[in-house]
Amino acid sequence: MRKQTARRKTTLVRKHKKKATVFSGKVLRYSIGTLLVALMTAVGYHYRDGLAYYFSFKSDKILQEETEAKRISDVRNFQVLEKHEGKSVGLDVSEYQGKIRWTYVDTLENKYPLHFVFIRATVGKDRKDRNFERNWLGAKENKMIRGAYHYYRPNENSIEQAQLFIKTVTLQKGDLPPVLDIEKLPKNQSIENLKLGLKRWLNTVESHYGVRPIIYTGERYYDDFLKEEFGDYLFWIANYNFYREEIAKDWLFWQFTEKASVPGINGNVDVNIYNGDLEQLRYITVE
Known part of the structure; x- marks a missing residue:
């Protein structure tokens, strides 16, 4: 007489993917990056006159006279x-x-x-x-x-x-x-x-x-x-x-x-x- 081999029914449990939250890696990095860009934009706007003066006045001098005493x-x-x-x-x-x-x-x-x-x-x-x-x-x-x-x-x-x-x-x-x-x-x-x-x-x-x-x-x-x-x-x-x-x-x-x-x-x-x-x-x- 053959021995019957009992087969266990296997229940497949599907894992549900977690939804991305503001604390998940990608979203968090995106949020931080956006915040930094906004901060830099705000600082740049606040100092727009100084930056414009700084670069327009200094560009040629820096390239041509690197050994001169530093300006502000x-x-x-x-x-x-x-x-x-x-x-x-x-x-x-x-x-x-x-x-x-x-x-x-x-x-x-x-x-x-x-x-x-x-x-x-x-x-x-x-x-x-x-x-x-x-x-x-x-x-x-x-x-x-x-x-x-x-x-x-x-x-x-x-x-x-x-x-x-x-x-x-x-x-x-x-x-x-x-x-x-x-x-x-x-x-x-x-x-x-x-x-x-x-x-x-x-x-x-x-x-x-x-x-x-x-x-x-x-x-x-x-x-x-x-x-x-x-x-x-x-x-x-x-x-x-x-x-x-x-x-x-x-x-x-x-x-x-x-x-x-x-x-x-x-x-x-x-x-x-x-x-x-x-x-x-x-x-x-x-x-």
């Missing part, structure tokens, strides 16, 4: 300068710019006259900027309104720092008030002691020159540590952020870029806008 590399810089038409524009320099050929220092992008320059004089309690004397004299001979600044070291004696600045810098009629540059937080002291040291430097320098100093710092540092307690002083603020395009009402100077190029200076240099025109700038100089 960020299109935002042109946008900022356009928004501040009529305000005074200037630089700040130190030994890091090397030997400056001051007779060539005149304009930005062959369009914006340079009226003033801040020159680093001293660092901490014991170091003079190696090119200060040369820059100080060169700026004067180039008929630029000049100012001197001190780079403050929080962990060094504030009176000794002030005395070094006073020994190094002789202000004349038409020069800008002295500047205290504070960028670092102390390592071995409290914020309150830092503020006390800053006040001692400021008071010592003001007593000597008979004019209240200006304070230079970054916007974050200004907001967090200096704005309230040093409200009687005028501020020079550094902010290079993409979103910042206009000087704040309570800033005396705004350092809006560190990536500009100027005839007579090799490499990048900082550019600043004064919150007023040239006549108003002259008004705050030493008498």
